[in-house]
């Protein structure tokens with residue numbers, strides 16, 4: 001039998017989509033219905049290609065690699081940012097749902113599903129996205145970086161610059177100048193790099209207005225990132241590292257610091273003192289009326305005498321342990337991530353996890369990789 005004789009046409013399905021069309025020049029916006037036969041293995045990008053080829057050649061969208069590498073095909077499906085080349089259509093068609101496709105959020109639309117990535121790249125540039133090794137001379141020998149050292153920035157290095165996280169960022173929606181999840185994850189990629197010598201300079205810059213402390217911790221960037229970069233976790237690492245390095249002038253850093261101090265000294269969060277410790281005494285005085293109102297309604301306790309938990313020594317011991325083991329900076333969060341990943345990985349199919357041990361994590365808390373020649377840990 002010849003090869004041609006065994007060729008089997010792929011099974012097809014009828015895909016229906018609604019696409020927001022937009023013309024930036026005229027400002028016209030229209031939700032148009034499309035339907036087309038597509039192979040059952042088709043992803044959203046394949047369906048858009050078929051529509052453009054056979055139904056409407058004026059439809060505009062971006063693509064390149066078709067395999068989740070180039071980051072070009074970011075768009076929204078039913079209001080959530082996705083990579084079009086990652087979304088399989090079969091389950092959606094089977095469910096009878098007709099998805100709505102639109103351009104990514106937080107970036108100006110040029111046409112249909114194409115956004116202007118200029119503001120995205122400006123923010124990436126603002127975090128100095130290159131290695132600053134702190135020397136000019138050419139190395140006499142290769143500077144070796146161990147796998148253990150690279151593990152620290154493994155997730156951040158996976159970013160493909162698709163902008164899906166930026167599309168979903170709540171903070172950026174209210175403050176377009178916020179550096180945003182992609183740029184800050186890129187920043188962490190260099191702060192955590194054993195070969196970089198400008199971590200303090202970088203942290204100072206990321207602690208400015210519109211920097212790390214402006215993140216509202218909504219976690220939408222983690223939820224929508226198609227590559228598992230978890231930008232919110234990268235921002236948390238930058239925060240932890242900043243505080244460890246004494247860069248804590250921002251109100252957000254003071255807030256975080258007070259949480260730790262309060263838990264360590266009394267085992268409780270002393271909310272009444274949160275405002276003076278975070279915003280300063282003048283601001284606290286201005287809010288006295290509001291504080292008294294809260295007190296009258298039993299919402300906050302009086303600050304004095306502070307209530308101390310019976311087993312407060314336990315929270316103090318935990319604080320000391322974290323310090324001793326060097327888990328108070330970014331490495332503590334990396335350690336936690338790797339421990340959780342191991343639990344997920346080790347858990348047998350169908351179980352809810354719990355088989356791994358966080359003590360086996362293959363990074364060493366407290367031992368920040370030595371920088372400089374050779375890059376040895």
Ligand code: SF4
Pocket residue numbers: 165168169170171172180181214215216217218219220221222231232235
């Ligand atoms: S967690 Fe922060 S950076 Fe991520 S989407 Fe929310 S506000 Fe933006």
Ligand code: SF4
Pocket residue numbers: 158159160161162163164165166181182185224225226227228229230231
């Ligand atoms: S962090 Fe994730 S969502 Fe954001 S640009 Fe990188 S790959 Fe895309």
Ligand code: FES
Pocket residue numbers: 062063064065066067068069070071072073074083084085086
């Ligand atoms: S086309 Fe490259 S990531 Fe989708």
